[in-house]
Amino acid sequence: MGENNLFITETTVSKLLIQNQRTVAEQPKEIIDLNELEIALKSHPMIKKAEVFMSVNAELSAEIEQKRPIARVHANASYYVDDEGSVMPLSPNYSARVPLVTGNVKKSNLDIVYQFAKAVDEDEFLKKHVIEIRQNDDNTIDFRIRQNDFIVHLGTLNQLEKKINNFKAFYQKGLKDKILDTYKKVNLKFDKQVICTKK
Numbered sequence: 001m002g003e004n005n006l007f008i009t010e011t012t013v014s015k016l017l018i019q020n021q022r023t024v025a026e027q028p029k030e031i032i033d034l035n036e037l038e039i040a041l042k043s044h045p046m047i048k049k050a051e052v053f054m055s056v057n058a059e060l061s062a063e064i065e066q067k068r069p070i071a072r073v074h075a076n077a078s079y080y081v082d083d084e085g086s087v088m089p090l091s092p093n094y095s096a097r098v099p100l101v102t103g104n105v106k107k108s109n110l111d112i113v114y115q116f117a118k119a120v121d122e123d124e125f126l127k128k129h130v131i132e133i134r135q136n137d138d139n140t141i142d143f144r145i146r147q148n149d150f151i152v153h154l155g156t157l158n159q160l161e162k163k164i165n166n167f168k169a170f171y172q173k174g175l176k177d178k179i180l181d182t183y184k185k186v187n188l189k190f191d192k193q194v195i196c197t198k199k
Contacts, residue, residue, distance in 0.1 A: 007066050008047060034053065037052040038051065050063070067082040071100075074100050083121065101132075112157060141155070153186070163189075
C-alpha cells in the first residue's frame with residue numbers, strides 16, 4: 001500500500017480480501033483466484049488500481065493505488081472529485097486539502113467543475129491559492145482564494161489558460177501595490193482585461 005495510505009487502511013484492504021471467502025490460510029495456493037481478489041479490491045470506491053500476488057513462500061500481498069481527490073463537493077451531497085473526474089466518497093480516515101466546490105453541482109454533470117479543478121491541481125500558483133470553486137446556475141465558474149475576501153468570476157472555461165495568466169498578472173501587481181484587499185469582485189470573463197469592483 002505504500003506510505004500514502006490516507007484514505008484506505010491496511011485493515012480495510014485485509015477485510016476486502018477475506019470478505020465472502022474462507023480464510024486464505026486455509027486454502028491451497030493453487031485454488032486461490034488472484035483475479036477475483038483484485039476485482040474485490042477494485043470494487044472499493046477509493047481504490048484506483050489493485051494487484052494481488054502470491055510469493056513463493058505462499059504469502060499473499062496486494063499493491064494498491066488509491067484514487068487522488070482534486071476537489072471536494074459540498075452541495076446537496078458531499079464527495080470528492082478525483083483526478084480522473086470520477087466521484088469518490090469522503091473518507092472517515094482522512095480529509096484531503098483540496099478546494100471546496102459549491103453551487104449548482106450535480107454528480108451526473110461534473111465536467112465543468114472537473115476541468116477547472118484539474119487546471120487548479122496542475123498549476124502550482126492556483127493550487128496554493130484557490131480554496132473554493134463555485135459553479136453558478138448558468139454553468140459559469142467563480143472562485144475564492146486564500147487570504148483575500150474577493151470573488152473571482154472566471155465565466156466560462158473558454159480561453160482558460162489566458163484567463164488564468166491574466167489573473168496571475170493581476171494578483172502579482174495587486175500584491176505588489178498592496179491593493180488586493182480593496183476589491184470585492186474580480187471579473188476575468190472579458191478577453192483582454194481584468195475588471196475589478198471595489199468594496
